[in-house]
Amino acid sequence: MYSNSTSAPDRAPITVPALQQRKPGGDKIVALTCYDASFAAHLDAAGVDVVLVGDSLGMVIQGLASTLPVSVDDMVYHTAAVARGMRAPLLVADMPFMSYRDVATAMASATRLIAEGGASMVKLEGGAWTLEVIEALVVRDIPVCAHLGLTPQSVHRLGGYKVQGKLPADAARLLADAHAVAGAGAQMLVLECVPTALAEQITREIAIPTIGIGAGPGCDGQVLVLYDLLGITPGRRPRFSKDFLRGHDSIDAALVAYVQAVRQSTFPGPEHSY
Ligand SMILES: Nc1nc(=O)c2c([nH]1)NC[C@@H]1CN(c3ccc(C(=O)N[C@@H](CCC(=O)O)C(=O)O)cc3)CN21
Numbered sequence: 001m002y003s004n005s006t007s008a009p010d011r012a013p014i015t016v017p018a019l020q021q022r023k024p025g026g027d028k029i030v031a032l033t034c035y036d037a038s039f040a041a042h043l044d045a046a047g048v049d050v051v052l053v054g055d056s057l058g059m060v061i062q063g064l065a066s067t068l069p070v071s072v073d074d075m076v077y078h079t080a081a082v083a084r085g086m087r088a089p090l091l092v093a094d095m096p097f098m099s100y101r102d103v104a105t106a107m108a109s110a111t112r113l114i115a116e117g118g119a120s121m122v123k124l125e126g127g128a129w130t131l132e133v134i135e136a137l138v139v140r141d142i143p144v145c146a147h148l149g150l151t152p153q154s155v156h157r158l159g160g161y162k163v164q165g166k167l168p169a170d171a172a173r174l175l176a177d178a179h180a181v182a183g184a185g186a187q188m189l190v191l192e193c194v195p196t197a198l199a200e201q202i203t204r205e206i207a208i209p210t211i212g213i214g215a216g217p218g219c220d221g222q223v224l225v226l227y228d229l230l231g232i233t234p235g236r237r238p239r240f241s242k243d244f245l246r247g248h249d250s251i252d253a254a255l256v257a258y259v260q261a262v263r264q265s266t267f268p269g270p271e272h273s274y
């Protein structure tokens with residue numbers, strides 16, 4: 001196991017059931033993306049609960065225009081690196097574009113992320129069409145995090161990275177999808193770029209924790225892209241992100257500020273929500 005001088009005092013590893021049990025108490029879940037071992041150690045030390053190796057790495061690490069070209073090999077490489085750097089947070093790895101297009105392909109992709117990458121949970125984007133895949137993974141003991149709202153792998157259909165669920169019909173479908181993925185056995189749900197009121201309603205109605213990004217303060221937890229939080233993303237950052245390095249004198253201080261802001265519900269504010 002990788003060790004370093006910034007390790008936090010030992011805390012119990014975060015498990016999927018532990019996150020589930022947190023929901024009724026209202027203790028916020030702090031999630032953050034990460035792509036390498038060095039940052040992983042600092043996220044662990046800052047008290048982050050869930051570390052997500054997102055396919056956003058295609059954009060922020062590889063410099064691509066979308067997440068679509070990211071491969072399972074890329075995800076395994078970065079997931080294994082992150083796993084070596086941390087101990088306590090729950091490690092979630094994204095299933096990249098087309099790696100879960102059918103049950104057999106999903107099983108093969110998820111097996112690699114769990115067995116080679118060291119992830120404890122996989123995340124996949126989409127609603128109704130993913131139910132069969134979610135059920136197949138879960139019945140074979142691979143925990144699944146669903147992802148609804150703005151699903152970046154759908155960028156060509158959506159026509160850009162836009163807020164979802166604004167029209168009543170779209171909101172109704174999103175709500176139905178949230179119930180459906182939870183019913184299929186997903187144990188966590190990322191809600192990206194959805195109106196605050198809709199994310200609140202979904203969070204109230206389903207039994208699994210919701211993790212918001214651009215989904216308002218009413219979710220059970222929050223996630224951000226690490227490089228947005230550090231203010232180093234080139235070009236324009238999504239409106240829902242916040243540069244926590246501003247006003248702090250180190251990466252560790254920025255990470256702790258984010259952890260505290262989520263736990264105390266001071267982030268996200270209205271300026272980060274829709
Ligand atoms: N650096 C980074 N941060 C992210 O959060 C992120 C990535 N990359 N790459 C993968 C996806 C793409 N994401 C994005 C990218 C842009 C917007 C954006 O600019 N949205 C507009 C909303 C437009 C509207 O009102 O509909 C915004 O102003 O925030 C949102 C999510 C989220 N993910």
Ligand SMILES: CC(C)C(=O)C(=O)O
Binds near residue numbers: 052054057225
């Ligand atoms: C922004 C988060 C939720 C994500 O899916 C990613 O990093 O790819």
